[in-house]
Amino acid sequence: MVKNFSSKNLYRTNQTNFNKIPGEKIAYWATTTIYSAYQHGTLQKVATPRLGMATADNTRFLRYWYEIDSRDICFSAQSRKDAVATKKKWFSYEKGGEYRKWYGNNQYVVNWKNDGYQIRHFAGEEGKIRSHNYNLDYIFNPGITWNALSSGSFSSRIVLEGHLFDNAGSMMFLKNPQDIWYLQGLLSTPVVAQLLTLLNPTMNYQPGTLSELAVIKDANKYGIISDKSHACYQLSKEDWAYQESVSDFSPLFLLAHIAEHTVLVICHIHRRISKIRVTDKHPFKKLATWWHKIQNVPKKCQTFGLGGH
Structure with a gap:
């Protein structure tokens, strides 16, 4: 029972506010600003988050790019048909990684030769296919990836065409491609970090959680936010290229x-x-x-x- 109603640890709210947050989360500490933000819609209206692929045997199907003859790697396939036409075996693969925003963590390649025939036909002793979530309608398209598991803050990165993606590095795909810079700018702010504490207090960020983020498309600030986001992306890309172990290293x-x-x-x-x-x-x-x-x-x-x- 509360004895001191002036205590800073006492929160008061109208329980009807909980209906404004997807899933009716009992986030009694949410501010009126957060509640009003949800009146503008959620991320699922501007993007489609997708859970990444599970190969069922990463040791068999994944490599670091520098473990493979570069002549057998394709970094820029724009479609499944294009990937098959290259006749190459290894393709860029997003797999989460360390905390990093804007660009980077693209060290892996996956065996997707002949449209992923080996992975898509990888079965157990009982004959059941073990791999899943191929996302055939989305692979090789530009989007935004994020770390599914994190011991710290949430971080996301722009991914241009040519990549497949893992369930540890799921991706979201923009319904309007021009929104990619604006949305990445939003995802890189403390605002999203705050919203995620309401939606999912754990450190496991799944597509369903991301789809429930509040998104406000401010026409007056859309241009400047997109421009600054693109500038941050370029700086992060240059910083990433300073590492000798990355595929786009530049001395x-x-x-x-x-x-x-x-x-x-x-x-x-x-x-x-x-x-x-x-x-x-x-x-x-x-x-x-x-x-x-x-x-x-x-x-x-x-x-x-x-x-x-």
């Missing part, structure tokens, strides 16, 4: 400081470029161009044995 940011003529910079570049493999993305001719830049450093740096070898 050009290292060369940007070549004019400083410092021994430390030259040593850093020398060490990194020497470890890059010759692949389709980093052909010998391209590597030779980078190496030429190293050899043309000032004489004073060459005295340390760093620029002429």
Whole structure:
């Protein structure tokens, strides 16, 4: 029984407000702003969240991209028909990963040769197909992926065409493709983090939960939010490319400081470029161009044995 009605731990609300939140969640701490936001509609009106694929044997069907000959990987298939036409075996695969917003965590590839024949016919001893959720009408389309399980905050990322997706990295697909930047901007705000505590207090973010998020399409702010979201995406993409283990690694940011003529910079570049493999993305001719830049450093740096070898 409450003895002190002035206590900060006492909440008062009209129980009819619970009807305004999908599932009639008893979120007594929700504010009037949150209740009013739901009058504008939910995410399911602008996007279709889909649970990702379960291969039933990730050890068999998944690899990191760098474990595979790059000539047998397709990173840019735009449809199932296009994927089959490439005659390649491995395709980009979204599988959640660490906390990261806007772009990244695309390290995996999946065996989807011949329209995923092996996965789609992967059966147990009793003959029952073990894999499921192929999302054949959605794969390879652009969308937004998110981490299904998280020990911290919710995070989502833009995915352009060419990807399949796992149940640990489900995706949502926009009904109007132009909304992708606006919606990603919303999903990256503390507002969504707050809403998720009302809808699902656990750390397991399923498509059903995401579909119940309140979404307000503000015509007056739509353009600026979309532009800023796109700018954040570009910055995140550049940041991701700084890691040597990613498929779109670019060492050009290292060369940007070549004019400083410092021994430390030259040593850093020398060490990194020497470890890059010759692949389709980093052909010998391209590597030779980078190496030429190293050899043309000032004489004073060459005295340390760093620029002429």
